[in-house]
Amino acid sequence: MxxxxxxxARKALFDEYLxxxxxxxxxASGIFEAFxxxxxxxxKRIRPVLAMLACEAAGGGAAHALPAGLxxxxxxxxxxxxxxxxxLDNDDLRRGRxxxxxxxxxxxxxxxxxxxxxxxxxVLCAAPYPxxxxxxxCTFLAEVCGTNGLVQGEHEDVMAEGRDVPLDTIEGIYGRKxxxxxxxxxxxGARVACEDAALTRALALYxxxxxxxxxxxxxxxxxxxxxxxxxxxxxxxIAQSKATVVKVLGLDGARSWxxxxxxxxxxxxxxxxxxxxxxxxxxxxxxxxRAM
Ligand code: GRG
Numbered sequence: 001m002x003x004x005x006x007x008x009a010r011k012a013l014f015d016e017y018l019x020x021x022x023x024x025x026x027x028a029s030g031i032f033e034a035f036x037x038x039x040x041x042x043x044k045r046i047r048p049v050l051a052m053l054a055c056e057a058a059g060g061g062a063a064h065a066l067p068a069g070l071x072x073x074x075x076x077x078x079x080x081x082x083x084x085x086x087x088l089d090n091d092d093l094r095r096g097r098x099x100x101x102x103x104x105x106x107x108x109x110x111x112x113x114x115x116x117x118x119x120x121x122x123v124l125c126a127a128p129y130p131x132x133x134x135x136x137x138c139t140f141l142a143e144v145c146g147t148n149g150l151v152q153g154e155h156e157d158v159m160a161e162g163r164d165v166p167l168d169t170i171e172g173i174y175g176r177k178x179x180x181x182x183x184x185x186x187x188x189g190a191r192v193a194c195e196d197a198a199l200t201r202a203l204a205l206y207x208x209x210x211x212x213x214x215x216x217x218x219x220x221x222x223x224x225x226x227x228x229x230x231x232x233x234x235x236x237x238i239a240q241s242k243a244t245v246v247k248v249l250g251l252d253g254a255r256s257w258x259x260x261x262x263x264x265x266x267x268x269x270x271x272x273x274x275x276x277x278x279x280x281x282x283x284x285x286x287x288x289x290r291a292m
Contacts, residue, residue, distance in 0.1 A: 001278070001279065001282050003279070003282045003283055003286045004286070006053075006279055006282075006283075007046075007049055007283070007286075010045075010048075010049040010052045010053065010062055011044075011045045011048075011049055013052070013062060013063065013066070014045050014048045014049065014052070014066065014069055014070075014073070015045065017063075017066045017069075017070065018039060018040070018070060018073070019040075021070060021123075022036050022039065022040065025119070030104065030108055031108065031111055031112050031115050032115075033104070034100055034103070034104040034108050034109060034111075034112035035112045035115050035116060035119070037097075037100065037103060037104070038077050038080070038081055038094075038095075038100045038112065038116075039073070039074070039077050039116075041094065041095035041096070041097050042095045042096060042231070043073075043077075043095050044292070045073065046214075046287075047069065047072045047073055047076055047181065047182070047185045048065070048066070048069025048070065048072060048073050048185070049069075050182065050185040050186060050189065050207065050210075050283075051065040051068050051069040051072060051185045051186070051188050051189035052065045052066070052069060052189060053189065053276065053279055053280055053283065054185065054186040054187075054188070054189025054190045054193075054203045054207075054276075054280070055068075055189035055190065055192060055193045056189075056193075056276045056279070057189075057190070057199075057203060057272070057274060057276025057277050057279070057280060058189065058190040058193035058194040058196065058199055058200070058203065058276070059193050059194055059276075060189075060192060060193030060194070064192055064193060065188065065189045065192055065193070067123055067124065067126075067127035067128070067129070068124065068127070068137060068185075068188035068189065068191075068192055069185070069188075069189075070120075070123050071120040071121070071123045071124045071127075071137070071141065071188075072120070072141075072181065072184060072185050072188065074116045074117070074119055074120035074123065075116065075117065075120050075141065075145060075150075075181065076181060077116055078113040078114075078116035078117050078120075079113075079150055079154070079181075080094055080095075081099070081100045081101070081109050081110075081112060081113040081116070082109075082110070082113045082154075083154065084099040084100065084101065084109075085101055085106065085109065085110065086101070086106065088154070088158060089236070089240075091232065091233055091236070092233065093227060093231070093232050093233050094231070094232050095231050095232070096231035097231075100112060100113070117145075120141070121138060121141075124137050124138055124141070125138070127192075129192050133191055133192055136191055137188055137191060137192075140184055140187055140188075141184055141188075144180035144181055144183060144184045145180075145181075148176065148180075149176055149180040149181070150176065150177060150180060150181060152176050153172075153173055153174075153175070153176025153177025153178070153180070154177050156169075156172065156173045156176065156177070157173050157177055157242070157243065160173060160242075160243035161240055161241055161242055161243070162240075162241040163241075163243065165243045165248075166248070167245070167248050167249070169243065170243050170244065170245055170248060171212070173243060174211070174212050174215040174216070174245075175208070175211075175212065177215070178211045178212070178214060178215040178218075179207070179208045179209075179210075179211025179212050179215070180208075180211070181211070182207040182208065182210055182211030182214065183204045183205075183207040183208045183211065184204075184207070185207055186203040186204050186206055186207030186210075187200060187203065187204040187207065189203070190203045190204070199272060202268055202269060202271075202272055203268075203269075203272075203280075205268040206265045206266075206268040206269055206280060206284075207265075208265075208268075209261050209262070209264040209265035209268060210261075210262070210265040210284055210287065212258075212261040212264075213258045213259075213261035213262045213265060213284070213287060213288065214287060216244075216245050216246075216254055216257055216258035216261065217258050217287065217288065217290060219237060219242075219244035219245060219246050219254065220246055220251060220254050220255065220258070221234070221290075221291075221292070222234055222235065222236060222237045222238075222244075222246075223235070223237065223238065223246055223251065224251070225291065225292070229291065229292050230292055231292070245257050245258075258288060259288065262284050262285065262287070262288050265284045266281050266284055266285075269281060
């Protein structure tokens with residue numbers, strides 16, 4: 001299977017949809033300019049792609065997951081803008097461009113990030129999904145972002161800087177700051193396509209383990225790659241003494257840890273058949289090898 005072809009095609013569908021959305025939503029404001037700058041800066045779009053693939057695995061068409069994918073990419077972009085702020089990671093480079101606060105100033109970046117959260121909810125509420133599906137998506141999105149998700153994970157990540165923390169603490173941080181949003185992507189793609197709760201749960205669990213592997217590879221690349229390839233500052237984890245699996249296990253140990261998480265992701269799909277889950281298995285293996 002040409003897995004990069006599968007990803008490229010879904011990414012192109014998403015980028016077209018995003019451009020259309022921004023064309024229609026455009027306002028003559030500094031906030032909108034910063035908001036669109038960060039959303040259109042590129043990025044792998046792996047989260048919307050996963051939502052589309054989950055939708056396909058659950059019997060729907062990829063395009064049906066686009067509003068859910070856009071909402072999740074907005075939340076992800078918001079989290080990157082805020083993560084890059086001086087009070088958090090204080091970064092200058094993101095997606096190959098100056099970070100939002102470097103380009104527009106800190107106040108505008110904070111507010112553009114805030115706007116992305118609310119626009120994400122607005123996109124979900126306006127989506128052509130049944131009312132109950134929209135309620136389920138908004139409810140779950142709030143859960144994975146809140147005090148048992150993204151925000152909590154980011155706080156734990158910042159608090160763990162410079163400290164010696166055990167592996168299970170790092171697993172908890174990865175789970176909340178990265179995996180919960182992956183879990184949401186898979187959940188959302190399945191939820192908009194079907195009413196099969198067991199299938200939706202299995203896909204969401206795949207997303208959880210995949211998120212762990214993804215974050216571990218992100219941390220490995222921070223050490224082994226360079227800023228030009230990654231489009232963001234490499235080498236920061238060691239400089240800031242971040243709590244990562246690389247710090248605790250070394251590079252080889254971190255690779256095995258990512259491999260185990262990938263195996264668990266693939267196992268979560270056991271018993272589910274179809275071409276769609278075959279693609280998800282392939283993508284999990286492909287992600288282990290990613291170079292950016
Ligand atoms: C209020 C929802 C909310 C969050 C605020 C700032 C913050 C709390 C959370 C940030 C968490 C964070 C930065 C996690 C890192 C996850 C990660 C691996 C990001 C990189 O993702 P890629 O590689 O980036 O998919 P691209 O640019 O390709 O989209």
